[in-house]
Amino acid sequence: MKYRSAEWFGKKDKMGFIYRSWMKNQGFPEDLFDGRPVIGICNTWSELTPCNAHLRDIAEYVKRGVYEAGGFPLEFPIMSLGETLLKPTAMLFRNLASMDAEESIRGNPLDGVVLLTGCDKTTPSTMMGAASVDLPTLVVPGGPMLNGKHQGKDIGSGTVVWKFTDDLKTGKMTYDEFSHAESCMSRSPGHCMTMGTASTMACMVESLGMTLPGAAAIPAVDSRKKVLAQLSGRRIVEMVKEDLKISKILTREAFENAIKVNAAVGGSSNFIIHLTAIAGRIGVDLNLDDFDKIGSQIPLLLNLMPSGKFLMEDFYYAGGLPVIMKELAAVLHMNTMTVNGKTHGENIHSKVTCYNSDVIASYENPIIKEAGIVVVKGNLALNGAVIKPSAATPSLMKHKGRAVVFENIEDYHERVDDPNLDIDETCVMVLKSVGPVGYPGMPEVGNMPLPKKILDKGITDMVRISDGRMSGTAYGTVVLHISPESAIGGNLALVENGDIIELDVEARLIHLHVSDEELAVRRTRWKKPDAIADRGYVNLYVNHVQQADKGADLNFLVGKSGSKVARDSH
Structure with missing residues (x-):
């Protein structure tokens, strides 16, 4: 050969x-x-x-x-x-x-x-x-x-x-x-x-x-x-x-397996953006709705922080990911090929044992019955946004509250602990300009720490929404990846203090209670932010990055070119 x-x-x-x-x-x-x-x-x-x-x-x-x-x-x-x-x-x-x-x-x-x-x-x-x-x-x-x-x-x-x-x-x-x-x-x-x-x-x-x-x-x-x-x-x-x-x-089929496994382990919401980008490179059609359809009803089987109490070392001693996949065998494509030349079914078969059921639960007796990342849509996120139920507060999964708006991350840091900030635990914290274009790069700031005046009351969670991401290690009732983002004129850019925002995770809804007519008026006043950079990679990035629902890849990188060198002058 x-x-x-x-x-x-x-x-x-x-x-x-x-x-x-x-x-x-x-x-x-x-x-x-x-x-x-x-x-x-x-x-x-x-x-x-x-x-x-x-x-x-x-x-x-x-x-x-x-x-x-x-x-x-x-x-x-x-x-x-x-x-x-x-x-x-x-x-x-x-x-x-x-x-x-x-x-x-x-x-x-x-x-x-x-x-x-x-x-x-x-x-x-x-x-x-x-x-x-x-x-x-x-x-x-x-x-x-x-x-x-x-x-x-x-x-x-x-x-x-x-x-x-x-x-x-x-x-x-x-x-x-x-x-x-x-x-x-x-x-x-x-x-x-x-x-x-x-x-x-x-x-x-x-x-x-x-x-x-x-x-x-x-x-x-x-x-x-x-x-x-x-x-x-x-x-x-x-x-x-x-x-x-x-x-x-x-x-x-391999991508569908990954979506289901991610739900079962309580994986990071960042998974969506990265898996979507990989699918775009290899040429597999994968869209945001697939993550909800395929993964949102999968049970949580892994008792690991931030959704549980154990850590990765414990996961390994309990048997690791093969145990999770064995528990999910009935809903996975077990005939997909793996790098060792065998299928998942052949790799797992009867050789996999769970050594600690406190760490890894069974499919029949899960930690949470439905734990996958959920996609919510509405006039505030026409192309979708995501929330991780396993890390959220159940009582806040259906909530309606008054918006407290931070125009950017600097505005948030300047005002969040101001004693005069007009906010209580029923409000919805809104952070703009932290999407792929707006920040740029879409930082992990969506899980905004709560104001000191709220923490002093013993409150540990509030509904928070943004066009940014959050660390996979974070927790809370946090709506992320709002698309289109505020920096390119998505409706998130038009939210004002006092607006009523409704979140209904079961109904897959994120809605801004402002009329289309009023939003149209506000849009006439909206000004596109100045360019963040006029040279170099950052300039290239902001001019070519796709939105979060497309994996935030650069538009000219989607697809593959194969292994052939473009031109061999040798």
Whole structure:
């Protein structure tokens, strides 16, 4: 079998000399260029991405497996997106990193690719890029941190931050206690150990069939993570020989499986945007309504923060994602192909056992009967918005209240704790200008911390709506991803203080009680915000980004170009 890399290393002319000679300056022996599969290890390692800071070590285990299987591993970096440090938001650069991955894979002599991922956006960005090239591809998730430990209790990354911040604001916690909790929460390499977006993405790729079975929940520092990496290195070589491309795995049925699994694990609402973008790259028709139709009636089976009380380490010890998929077997497409060459049904069969029913519930006796992310529509969100019921307050799922409007995130920070702010717990907090174009990048600020005057009353949740996102580690009755967004003239831009907003999750409704005639008058007064940037990537982004219901990908990246290099001047 002649591999793609032979177009570089197999040439017996001047260019073949150049390709091989310059590679040999790294000490690679002659026989590595003998026509064996070349495997790219796409590494999102960075010390600026703490969740992925261990991936240099993981790459070495992948290489070990590639060599064992007779392949030639070559590691390469792409832009790494760390949710914790990168401003204004890592989501702004997800599409840029996907372009980096796509062009790096296509432009180099690679026959197959292993994606090393971890923090939130590193998984979808690399998947999007790889899908656009369509080579044999396998994912090795970096894994979650060990459980946080604080004052004798488990604490979850992200989730506890929101609680501790409220406690600090109301005086329930001193700053010394607050500071001490930092090292208690993050005490090993790895990503958030709650069911935040990083854990959600790991579950997403396993449910899609893009990892070896059981990969999603293995803690970053568990020795079995290294074993998984080594086995993945072996397997990618076989995938190349079998020509098992990513498009053979990412079928419509695989996406439907991922939607159902996400509901069962209480996954992040960010899942919708990322899965939609990946589907757009591979050419699978997936729209916002599919997430409601396919996933909203799936039961919650995983008792994990923020929807429950346990953490990812506990999930792994209980049996991991294969247990969830076994419980869902009757409603999943169990005949879909996975990267190990077997179907989900073959992988799970009778080999999977739940070791802790407190962590993973049965399908017949779930934690919540219907837990999937719900899509709501109305005159306030003509193209839809989303809410995560498993993280919301049941009594607020049907609510009508007076709008308290913040025009942008700066306005929110300036006024939210003003004692004179006209707000009570029955109000609806509204945040504008935090969508894909408006911020730009659609930051995770939708779960606005409540005003101090509300927290002082012992109130912990209110209805909040915005065109932004929220962290998968967050909780609350929060309506997100309103589309069209306010910055491009969506009706959210026209909401004023005192307007009545109605939320009815069961009826799938988000409605602004203002007449069409009044909205038309307000629209004549609305002014489009000034451009956020006039050069560079940000300018490119705001001029080409699609709305949240389309996955917030750049419009010119939708679809795939395949692995053929545009022009070979060599």
